[in-house]
Amino acid sequence: MRELNEPKTITDAVFAAVADHSRPLLTFYDDSTGERTELSGATLGNWAAKTANYLVDEIGVVAGDVVAVDLPEHWQTAGILLGALWAGAEVHFDTTDDAMVLFTSRDRLDGHPDVEEVVVASLDPFALPLRDLPPGVGDYGSVVRVHGDQYSSRHPASATLEGTPIGEVLDDARAIAERDGIGPGTRVVSTRPWPTADRVIAHLLTPFLVGGSLVHVSAASPERVAAIAEMEKATLVLS
Structure with missing residues (x-):
């Protein structure tokens, strides 16, 4: 039985932990492209809500349905993951079997020839649309x-995430936060990837779930990471 104080979804728990929705919750850097995108709790929540509404109203996702995600670390990926979890979906990363919809990138599209419903994330800093996608994508x-x-x-x-119950995700996040020294108000700069369920919990969701914020940095040298940490007024650097 679900505990009375247990949130319905992981995404509910994420946004319930946000003390000030106007402040940065996720900041994304990609040094290979020069991108820096900052999303407040409100803005990330809007993208997650749009994704959840799309999944429920257009795709017909109900609690327990599978949504597949094959994307690199990006703020759009975070919005997709939070939206899918908010819709009650079970998110899979390594397989598209039984998936009602797959979210992927243009360069990974050919790796999923048998999926009927496919959505491609542009990974553009402003979410500008992609041109010339195949019919039906x-x-x-x-x-x-x-x-x-x-x-x-x-x-x-x-x-x-791949069948993990919500209570287990929350327990894992609390344990990881205690191990890494993440607490309410902690601003984490991290280069740690999140391509799998356990890493999404550890490297993306944990700071959010305990009331912190995340600055994710891709393709940067250690010196550049240190400079970003100073600029972002980080209280913790994880790499």
């Missing part, structure tokens, strides 16, 4: 933009 920014930027969980999630 949706552009993430375009398909979710028309949906509402508020969402309320309709049913408790039966599973979250």
Whole structure:
């Protein structure tokens, strides 16, 4: 039985932990492209809500349905993951079997020839649409933009990341936060990747779930990471 104080979804727990939704929650750097994108709790919440509304209203996702994600670390990936979890979906990373929809990038599209419903994330800093996608393939920014930027969980999630129960995710996040010294208000600069369920919990969700914020840095030298940490007024650097 679900505990009375247990949130319906991981995404509910994430945004319940945010003390000030106007402050930065996720800042994304990609030094290979020069991108720096900063999302407040409100802005990230809007993208997650649009994604959840799209999944529920257009795709027909209900609690326990599988949503597949094959994307690199990016702020759009975070919005997709939080939106899928908010919709009550079970998110898979290594397989598209039984997936109602797959989110991927243009360069990974050919690796999923048998998936019927595919959405490609542009990974553009401003979520600008991609051109010349194959017929039947949706552009993430375009398909979710028309949906509402508020969402309320309709049913408790039966599973979250590759079948992990919500209580287990929350327990793991608390243990990781204690181990790494992450607490309320901690601003974490991290280069740690999140391509799998356990790493999404450890390297993306944990700072959010305990009331901290995350600055994720890709393709940067140690010296550059140190400079970003100073500029972002980080209280913790993880690499």
